[in-house]
Amino acid sequence: MTKEFDIKKHSLVPTHTKLTEEEAKKVLDEFNITKDEIPKILLSDAAIKDLTPEYGDVIKISRPSPTNTKTTFYRVVVNG
């Protein structure tokens, strides 16, 4: 097995994208929250390894939903 397994291609791993500074601000304003009131994701999380995340980035996760076709979720990157 020389080929590395890419977990992002797994059907159970939803798409993670990094939001830009402005996009992140828009999301935070929409929900009227600060960065510590939003769910967290670890810097070392395998699903965001390729996004070169930094502490404090906001990650957007879109997953398929049987009732809503697509749902979005946001997480802020924390150390660990």
Place this chain on the structure above:
Amino acid sequence: MTENITKKVKSIQFSMLSPNSVKRMSVAKVVTPELYDREGYPVDGGLMDIRMGVIDPGLRCKTCGQRLKECPGHFGYMDLARPILHIKYLDTILRYLRSTCMDCGRILVEGEKVKKHLDNVQKAEQEKRYKVKKNLINAFANSIKLIKKCPHCQAKKKKITIEKPSTILEDGKRLTPIQIKARLEKINDEDIITLGNDPKNSRPEWTVLDILAVPPVTIRPSITLQNGERSEDDLTHKLSDIVRINQRLFENINAGAPEIIIEDLWDLLQYHVTTFFDNSVAQVPVARHRSGQPLKTLHERIKSKEGRFRHNLAGKRVNFSARTVISADPKIKFNEVGVPKIIAMELTIPEKVTEWNIDWLKSLVKKGPKNYPGANYVIRPDGRKKSITEETQEILIEELQPGYIVERHIVNGDISIFNRQPSLHRMSIMCHKILILPGRSFRLNPAVCTPYGADFDGDEMNLHIPQTEEARAEAEILMSVENHIISPKNGLNIIGSIEDAISGLYLLTKKMKFSKGDATELLFNASVIDEKMKNFKKEVTGKEVFSVLLPNDFSFVGNSKNGDDVVIKKGQLIEGVIDKALVGEDNGQLIREIYSKYDEKIGIEFLARIFKLGIETLLRSGFTIGISDSDVPEKINKKNQDLIKKAKQDANNVIKQYELGKLESLPGNSIEETLEIRITEILNKVRNDVSKQVSDSVNEDNPTIIMASSGAKGNLLNVAMMSSCVGQQAIRGKRVQGNYSGRALSLFKKNDPSPEAHGFIEKGYKQGLKPYEYFFGAMTGRDALMDVALRTPKSGYLYRRLSNALQDIRIEYDSTVRDAEKSIIQFKYGEDGIDISRSDGGKINVKKIIKQIKGK
């Protein structure tokens, strides 16, 4: 009643009590173990000193001048002859001793590492990850243990050990609390921060007590027994022990007694102070009363189920409530509750006197508390409460005028809240209207048993009477039964027709015919009068009778239990039979359709009417079961016997193959497992085959079959079990095994894999079981019983933890789900924002909605 809030709590700071703050908050110094003088008056400087609060009616507190119940109590203090280790802070003491240098008092780590550690801690603090912070500090303190030398003064570290419960040793030599205190005092503020404490609020040396705070008298009141003797609180007992030993220690020190005696007394004082804080410390002998019963000291007051939190704060007792056994009454409405008269005369509602109701209320006061309906109390405008008795009655009626309040008995139609524990979902507590009935039990309609999870084998339920207009309005609007027909868990109707009502509707709509008079009478008896009844012809079918209850503009297509179409056009049932799939609980398509098309009122009214109609139908036609219901024609019986015989033969063939070693294993199973699987398969199949034979052969009008096919109770398998074959008994999903001996009963051969040796019951209940078959039946019965008895408390605890963890989470107005800190849990409720109770099976059926709009 309402008080203006003048201050708001912004934050809470937890800290240790410093000796200074103990002195500052104290009002008295306790010096003597005596409690009262000869007249029974509290001694000054004793533990019941009236400067610390009063518990005698008539006395006034010397500190605040208030009486009993007004004075909140005030702390006192006592000087300890020698310092004592606080048992609850032993870990903290050890951590500081192990992490700091015995010589210079500095932390055993250089500045660089400390700085890095503090950075990490600060980051965790900012991110509100307090658990991470705690772990960081713990890991840091643990890493210090390995360091052998002080980096500041190069002194060698000595090994600190603890000899339980509270002796601290350094390299095997005992450290006295005096030495420990001296060491802790040397530690500087920065090092305290590094180890996770705030030196302003919690200095480590405060964990070694020179001075003990004495709790106010009001939190340890004494009880006066009938014979006039006083019985003191456990805390007072413990405190007087401490005072006594403390005094002796003082005396001995002053008299220059030998060191051994002083040390002994010191240890004794340590013991008493320890048990004062916590009387259940490991390896400390429990302090007891003279009777041998353990003292309940500070720790025990707070801890566990009987402690302050779970007993007094999380669970309180209430007034205006009643509890009694429940029983069924299918003739009362769903949203009514039958209340016994004795209870009605005890529960009251405060009714404001106005010029419009004064005559009525006067008549109630006249009847007094002993006649129903009467009243128990009159409240004057100044707030004085007067109980109505024979003497006061006349005067009270005289003076009653607008502005007064009369606490009258509850009467029919009053609002109440009805509840059955365990309250697992919101339908466990609903609003019912009072209906006074004779007898001594609460009565409820059997259809509302499901949401409460109630039955009538001795269940008891609670009734509460809301006391204000606001509470009554809230209960009626938010908690009414009609608003809880649809469950928020799956969007299905939790209330529906049950048992006899289903049987009745099934029979009615299947093929019943009435004369015009009979049909009208039937509907009348189900309390229905409707325009539609005018259209009755000479002969009326059951379907037409049922249609009277349907709204005129109602159209519907659905499926009955066996898959047949049920068609309703413009309020007329045209095709199909009404059964569980249409009106039953959790399945009632018809009920949900009416509920969503009209409103709750019409929905529950319809449900109540069909329920009554079903029961009334059954009452008229008569409905009973008997042994002959499970009679099977001889021909079919023979066929069944052959089926069973053949199955047994098949099983034996498989066994033979196995014995010959010819059995091929199924993928992923051993040969033994394959044998079990094959045999189980054959034996389970035969019961289904038999059951099919039985259901094909029996008469449709057979009441047992009617109940099974309408979904009222039971199923066809139960019929087959009675008439032909009980079938394979299973324990934990397997055939009955003889676990260690190789056989289930001693009459079988060891390791005999045959069907009858492993719980296959060949005959039906009617033919009778063989002794060993009966035994196998008992085995599965006991297994099921044990399973329930063991699982219920386990799942109860699981649920308790879950509900405690989730209790503050709620949906905000922007449809986000947030916790008590307003942090987001979900960005949209359920990630799709759908209210399950208003959806169609958890989804929104757009096509159906379009069709509905278009249809109009």
